[in-house]
Amino acid sequence: GKLVHDLAYYWPQYTPITSSFAWMKCNKEDVEDCEKFLRGQKIITRNGRRFGCDLKYVRMSLVGKEEEFKLFLERLLAIQGTKLENEIKRLHRVVGNASVDDYHVVVGTGSTQLLQATLYALCSPSDDDSNPVNVAFAVPYYSCYPELTNFLRSGLYKWRGDARTYNEGGPYIEFVTSPNNPDGTMREAIVEKGQGKLVHDLAYYWPQYTPITSCVGYDTMLFTFSKCTGHAGSRIGLEMAERWEKLRQVVAQSGMFSLPHYPKQHCLFTVKFSTQAHPAFAWMKCNKEDIEDCEKFLRGQKILTRNGKRFGCNPKYVRVSLVGKEEEFKLFLERLLAIQGTSNGIN
Ligand code: PMP
Secondary structure, eight states: OOOOOOOHHHHHTTTTSSSSSSEEEOOTTSOHHHHHHHHHHTTEEEGGGOOOOOOEEEEEOOOOOOHHHHHHHHHHHHHOOOOHHHHHHHHHHHSSSSSSSOOOOOSSSHHHHHHHHHHHHSOOOTSSOOOOEEEEEOOOOOOTHOOOOOOOOSSSSEEEEETTTTTOOEEEEEEEEETTTOOOOOOOOOOOOOTTEEEEEOTTOOOSSSSSOOBBSSSEOOOOHEEEEEETOOOTOOOOHHHHHHHHHHHHHSSSSOOOOOOEEETTTEEEEEEEEOEEEEEEOOTTTTTHHHHHHHHHHHOOOOOOOEEEEEEEEEEEEEOOOHHHHHHHHHHHHHHHHHOOOOO
């Protein structure tokens, strides 16, 4: 045979320093026709088919004007997402706790900030209605929600109390915390009305705290790295299951305190049956009749907890953090044992 070399672009401005075209392949499984897909994103290329190839390929010209090239790169970046966004999505895909396709990722300084941003975003300032939008969450609720909702004294939204007794007309926002802080239960929306917007706070929906029973896909989902990695403090490497086992053993010594029981479920992440929840907090109730304020009582025994009152509940309840340092946790168990031994625990 005889070869004809078409060297039209074999010039130093094109090669090897740069090439006049980028021969690009799209690796996304759900994109069959890359040229069509990119056209939808305002990137004009030539279809791989025209070069006798697969539709997954495109040829992109790199010899246009400088502004065109910049725009192309910007649009390509926007399609791909930022590195952080991609890593966040990858993590959720691996764990299988939340849908990520077709979702926007908004990053904030912790989910406290994101909760504020969500409230603002869901209460359009241009609404004619000058009444603040009602915000509700069910008792026992995460103790910071009331402060967080009212902190800015916004005229756009206002905390209206327990979602279980919420009974007002008009638009409202309900925070659904699942697993819940403080009691670790799995929750669903409570207010039964059509006009509400839901914010799902999924801070603890990770397999170290609870079985991952489904890949959820709510409109607004809040996660926080502090609970996922445990980096807020020296929590890295914790095994929650062991701590719960030890705590349950100590509490079982007497009937003085009780802890919630969680159903055994199948976790899609660990692929195990009989997985129980191991929440980051223990929602503990004091059963001794003469102790009205459990937090105060425990403080007297050098155990620091958060009062049930702060979660909209009875002061017989306290929330104990189980994600502290190992020495702190040991000390807590020792002191709890000592109380039960010396103060006539109900047997
Ligand atoms: N939501 C829940 C249910 C929480 O328990 C917490 C932290 N305790 C937050 C939100 C706030 O998370 P961050 O520290 O990321 O602001």
